[in-house]
Amino acid sequence: LDKKLKSxxxxxxxxxxxxxxxxxxxxxxxxxxxxxISLTLDALQTKTRVIYNPELNQDLLTINNSEATDAxxxxxxxxxxxxxxxxxxxxxxxxxxxxxxxxxxxLASSASAFAALSMAATCAAGQKMTKKDLSLLSxxxxxxxxxxxxxxxxxxxxxxDPKGEKDYAIQLATPDYWGLRVLILITSAEEKKxxxxxxxxxxxxxxxYYQQWVISAKSDLHEMKQAIQDKDxxxxxxLSEFSALKMHALPLTSRPSVIYWNSGxxxxxxxxxxxRQQGIPAYFTMDAGPQVKVxxxxxYAGSLMNHFSHKKGIKRCIESKLGADVYLTGDDS
Amino acid sequence: LDKKLKSxxxxxxxxxxxxxxxxxxxxxxxxxxxxxISLTLDALQTKTRVIYNPELNQDLLTINNSEATDAxxxxxxxxxxxxxxxxxxxxxxxxxxxxxxxxxxxLASSASAFAALSMAATCAAGQKMTKKDLSLLSxxxxxxxxxxxxxxxxxxxxxxDPKGEKDYAIQLATPDYWGLRVLILITSAEEKKxxxxxxxxxxxxxxxYYQQWVISAKSDLHEMKQAIQDKDxxxxxxLSEFSALKMHALPLTSRPSVIYWNSGxxxxxxxxxxxRQQGIPAYFTMDAGPQVKVxxxxxYAGSLMNHFSHKKGIKRCIESKLGADVYLTGDDS
Numbered sequence: 077l078d079k080k081l082k083s084x085x086x087x088x089x090x091x092x093x094x095x096x097x098x099x100x101x102x103x104x105x106x107x108x109x110x111x112x113i114s115l116t117l118d119a120l121q122t123k124t125r126v127i128y129n130p131e132l133n134q135d136l137l138t139i140n141n142s143e144a145t146d147a148x149x150x151x152x153x154x155x156x157x158x159x160x161x162x163x164x165x166x167x168x169x170x171x172x173x174x175x176x177x178x179x180x181x182x183l184a185s186s187a188s189a190f191a192a193l194s195m196a197a198t199c200a201a202g203q204k205m206t207k208k209d210l211s212l213l214s215x216x217x218x219x220x221x222x223x224x225x226x227x228x229x230x231x232x233x234x235x236x237d238p239k240g241e242k243d244y245a246i247q248l249a250t251p252d253y254w255g256l257r258v259l260i261l262i263t264s265a266e267e268k269k270x271x272x273x274x275x276x277x278x279x280x281x282x283x284x285y286y287q288q289w290v291i292s293a294k295s296d297l298h299e300m301k302q303a304i305q306d307k308d309x310x311x312x313x314x315l316s317e318f319s320a321l322k323m324h325a326l327p328l329t330s331r332p333s334v335i336y337w338n339s340g341x342x343x344x345x346x347x348x349x350x351x352r353q354q355g356i357p358a359y360f361t362m363d364a365g366p367q368v369k370v371x372x373x374x375x376y377a378g379s380l381m382n383h384f385s386h387k388k389g390i391k392r393c394i395e396s397k398l399g400a401d402v403y404l405t406g407d408d409s
Numbered sequence: 410l411d412k413k414l415k416s417x418x419x420x421x422x423x424x425x426x427x428x429x430x431x432x433x434x435x436x437x438x439x440x441x442x443x444x445x446i447s448l449t450l451d452a453l454q455t456k457t458r459v460i461y462n463p464e465l466n467q468d469l470l471t472i473n474n475s476e477a478t479d480a481x482x483x484x485x486x487x488x489x490x491x492x493x494x495x496x497x498x499x500x501x502x503x504x505x506x507x508x509x510x511x512x513x514x515x516l517a518s519s520a521s522a523f524a525a526l527s528m529a530a531t532c533a534a535g536q537k538m539t540k541k542d543l544s545l546l547s548x549x550x551x552x553x554x555x556x557x558x559x560x561x562x563x564x565x566x567x568x569x570d571p572k573g574e575k576d577y578a579i580q581l582a583t584p585d586y587w588g589l590r591v592l593i594l595i596t597s598a599e600e601k602k603x604x605x606x607x608x609x610x611x612x613x614x615x616x617x618y619y620q621q622w623v624i625s626a627k628s629d630l631h632e633m634k635q636a637i638q639d640k641d642x643x644x645x646x647x648l649s650e651f652s653a654l655k656m657h658a659l660p661l662t663s664r665p666s667v668i669y670w671n672s673g674x675x676x677x678x679x680x681x682x683x684x685r686q687q688g689i690p691a692y693f694t695m696d697a698g699p700q701v702k703v704x705x706x707x708x709y710a711g712s713l714m715n716h717f718s719h720k721k722g723i724k725r726c727i728e729s730k731l732g733a734d735v736y737l738t739g740d741d742s
Contacts, residue, residue, distance in 0.1 A: 284618075284621050284622070284624075284625040284655065285617075285618040285621050285622075285655075285658065287621070288617050288618055288620070288621050289617070289618075291617075292617040314664075314665075317666065318662070318664060318666065321661050321662050321666050322617065322618075322662045324661075325618065325658035325661055325662050328654050328657075328658055328661075329651070329654050329655050329658050331647075331651060332647075333650065333651065333654050335675070335678065335679075337675055338675060338679075339672030339673070339675045339676045340672070341675075342668070342670055342671060342672045342674075342675055343672045345668065346668075346671075
C-alpha cells in the first residue's frame, strides 16, 4: 500500500479559434504574438492519465492505445520536465492519453491533450492549481491548450510582459450563454504536411503580411468581444471568416508557401456561402489543416448535419455544442 | 470613292503577369499601384477592326460575332471618347472584335482587346503612334493592356508622376530570347463573379495587407528582372508563384472576401508541385479567375500538355509560346 503510485486523470475539450492564433513572440516560453478567441468543443475530448513511477527512467507515452511517435513523446517529456522543475520532484511518468477523434488532422488535438496533461500531471504531483495557473502551464505545451482549460467562449490574452505572466486564457462566456454549434467537416484524415509551430515561424520570417497580421489582430479581438456581448451572430460569423482567411494568407504567402486547403475545403467554403444566401446562419473557419468547421446556431444544427453528411468529399461530420472546463475524472480516487 | 470609311484592323496577344498587377493609385487615369512583369501569349489573340462612320450617332461593338453587352459597349465608348478628345475628331465607330479564346473567364481578354483597339482606333483616325504612346493609351482601357503592346517579356513601369507619364510598358526580352511556354488550364468557363477593377478597389479599401503588397512589390520586380537576365528558370518560377499567392491573398482578406479559386484550381496547384518533385520544371500562376497557368520550358511543354489534357476537371488546355508586338493586319489596305 505504501507503494501506491501517484496518479491523476483529467479530461479536456479541444477548441476552435474564431479569432485566430498565428505566430509566437517568444518560442521558448511559447508566448503568442496575438490574442485569440475560441469556442471549447464538447464533442472533441482528450482524457489523459499521468502515473508517476519512481522505477521509470524516462517518460512513456501511449496515445489511443498505441505507442506514441518519438516526436510526440519528446514533446510530452519536455513538458513534464517543466512541471518537474517547477515543483521540484524527479519521478518520470507513464502518460496514457485517449482522444475520441482522429489525431493530427487539423482538429487541434494538442490543445485538449496539453490541457488535460497539465491538470493530470500537476494533480498527480499533489499540486493544487488554479485555472489561471493551469492555463499558463498548458501554454508551454501548446499555445491553443491555454484556451482549453476553460469551457464556453474563451479569450487567450497576450501582453507585453517578456515572461508572459499575462499570457493566459480567461472565460468570456459559459457554455450555456448562447446556443452556438460547431459542425466539424472532415475532408481528409491525412496528417498535416507541416506542423503549425513550424509554419508559424516560417510566416513570421518570410511572409510580407506578418507584421500587419499582428497589428490588425487587436481590433478583431475587440470587435469579436462586442459581438459576443451583443449575441450578434452575423457579426461573430463574419469576423470568424475574416480572421481565418487573414490567418491562412500568412502560410500562403510564406516562402516556400504552405497551402493547408484541399479541393474539398474550397467546395465547402462555397457551399457555406450558398447556404447563407438561402438564409441559413452558417459561417466557416479552418485551422492549419484542410477540415472546415461550420459555426451555426442550435436550431439549425440538425438540418445542417443532415445536409453535410450527404455531401460527397466529406469523410466524417461531427456536431459539437460548447464544452466545459478541464476537470479531474475521479478515475484515480 | 470619296465616301471610303476610315478603318484599321490590329491584332494583339493577351498576356499573363508573373509579377502581378493589383490595385490602382489613380482610378481615372488608371495608374497602377505597382509595376508588373508579364509574358505575351501567342495563343490568345484578339483581332479588332475599327471603322469610323460619320453617319453613326454612337459607337457600336460586336465581339465574336455577337452584339456586346451594355457594360462592354460603355467601356469601349469611354475609351473611344478619350481617343476622340485627344485627336480632336467626332466620328463614332463600328468596332468588330474577335477573340480566339473564351471571353471573361480569367483569361485577360481585356488586355489583348484594348491593345488591339488602341492601335486600330488611332491608325483608323490617321494617327501614327509609337509603341510607348500606344501603351500609355491602352492603359486607359485596361491596366494589363499596356503590356500587350509588346511581345516577349514585358515590364509595366510605374512612377510617382500624378499624370502617369511614366506608367507605360517596355519590352524586357523578345519572344525568341528564351524558350518559355505557358499552358493555360481552363477549369471553368464561367464568367468571373466580380471584375478585377472592383476587386482591386475593395482590396485597397479593406484588406489589412494591401499597403504591404504595394511596398513589397518593388523587390519582386527587381528579383524577377535579375532572373530573366540570368535565364534562371527556377527563380522565375518561384517568384511567379510567390507573387500570385501574395496577390490572391488580397481579395481573400478583403471584406467581403473574394475567392477566385475553385476546387480544380487547388488540385492543379497540388499537381504542379508533385510534378516539380519529380524534376519537371513547372510553376503555377493564376489571375482573377479559377484558371491555372503553368509556366514551363519548351522541351517539357509537349509531355505536360499530354499529362494535363487527360486530367479530369480540366475543360480545355492551351499551349502558348511567347507572342509578338501588336500589329496592323493589313486587312484594310
